[in-house]
Amino acid sequence: MSITLLSSPLQGFTDYRFRNAFHKYFGGIDTFFAPYIRLNGKMVIKTNYDKDIQLKNNNTLNVIPQIMTNDADEFIFVTKFVQSLGYKELNWNLGCPYPMVINKCMGSGLINDPDRIDRILDRVHSETDITVSMKMRMGYEHSGEIIDTFPILGKYPLKNIAIHARIGKQLYKGGVDLDAFQRCVDHSPHKLYYNGDITTVASYREMVKRFPSIDHWMIGRGLIADPFLPSMIKNNTDEYPEDRFEIFSKFHDTLFSAYEQKLTGDKMIIMKMLSFWQYFATPFSNPTKIVKKIRKAKTIEVYDDAVAEILDNERRFHYSDISY
Ligand SMILES: Cc1cc2nc3c(=O)[nH]c(=O)nc-3n(C[C@H](O)[C@H](O)[C@H](O)COP(=O)(O)O)c2cc1C
Structure with missing residues (x-):
């Protein structure tokens, strides 16, 4: 089975400077998710976000921009902005676990509100023609929250749902919950990408064995810690190059x-x-x-x-x- 490797976004790390340097020297990543764009109440795109996804700064890369919001007007505003740059897809962040985001019912704090997710997706799909993909944790309080969103998500032609197999409350502590991810595989109405704790070729192989139906794998921290990892996975080797x-x-x-x-x-x-x-x-x-x-x-x-x-x-x- 041919596999696709995606760079999971890390705000403050995987900006266009990192992505370009990474791609030039290591390769192995098919598509880079850009760190989220967040508006904070004003319909203005900050210069840093703008620069990060301008095509001229990403001209050898496949990039998908991302938004973090709980508001349909913001979603539509950012959609028009990314479309004006030539992007066809916008990824929605329902994964961020930090208290200042959760307190505003964004990121993983929005997963337990399927009605609000429904209202936002409904407007985005009726008022724009952007392709929407999701990046989610499995919940904030518990891993069943995501399962309760599936009937709503199933109403929309989402490209995929990338799942970081933790809940928000964990932040980055504890392990990924692979049994809960399996429940997502069993119930999701959409194609799933796996994300979480792929840090070595061995850990990637374990995941492949456990989830044979998954062919899209997202790597975040592991790619920064060991930028050789994606190309080693692609080349099916544990060996680093001599140089x-x-x-x-x-x-x-x-x-x-x-x-x-x-x-x-x-x-x-x-x-x-x-x-x-x-x-x-x-x-x-x-x-x-x-x-x-x-x-x-x-x-x-x-x-x-x-x-x-x-x-x-x-x-x-x-x-x-x-x-x-
Ligand atoms: C410093 C930092 C910044 C992050 N920024 C984002 C972000 O902008 N958008 C997003 O969807 N996830 C973000 N994440 C989550 C990662 O993309 C990824 O889902 C998470 O680290 C789990 O994958 P990993 O174990 O491969 O790192 C961030 C994580 C960290 C540690």
Whole structure:
């Protein structure tokens, strides 16, 4: 069975700078979901959101924009905006678990209100011709909430429902609930994509074994932590390329330059890169030490030396691993 890999959006991480650098050096992702657009009550698209999905900034990528809202007027406004850029699909975020979103009945806080979901989807489908896809958790309080939305979702020609197999209340704690995801597979009126905790080729293979009918897999944090993961999954291998650290180094430098152009001052750039290193360090030999080293860097000169030393150590660690 041929499979499709999708990049699950991470606000603050998988913007067009990351997506382009990732695609250039690693590949393996068929489609990138852009982080959500949120209007906050005003019918205005903020510059950052606009820039992130402009076609000229994504000209070698397949991108699907995303909205987070609980309001049909906002949905229709953003639909018209993304259509004006040439997009045919808009993904609706019913997954975000954070209290400031839940308190406004958005993200996973909207899953337990099927009537409101119905009213929004009804207007979007009668007033626009956008293709709608969903990205959901399985509920906020409990994993049965999503099942109660299925009769409503079944009324609309949704392209798919991507499910992060947790509930909102968990945030990112605890494991994914695969039995509950199986119930979604059994009851969904639409095609499902699986999302959650695919961090290694082995964990991907486990999921494939468990859910043989799923052929679309979304990877979020695992892709940032190990950008080789999607291409290794596609090539059905556990082996990294021999020049793993050279490739990573070039990718890092491309990402760094992109943020150097956006941000002002060493501190801001290093802070941004530190947030990435909190993921990048995960598959390396001593993640805590690596993050500490980056955190200690206060100038770009010191940061550059730290990165060179980290990659050199990893290369040697890896080399000695193979040789002895
Ligand atoms: C920092 C951060 C930002 C996120 N931003 C978004 C977002 O903009 N839209 C969305 O649908 N999900 C967002 N998510 C959720 C991820 O896309 C994904 O569903 C979740 O991390 C589970 O998948 P994973 O285990 O592969 O990371 C975010 C997650 C994190 C940790």
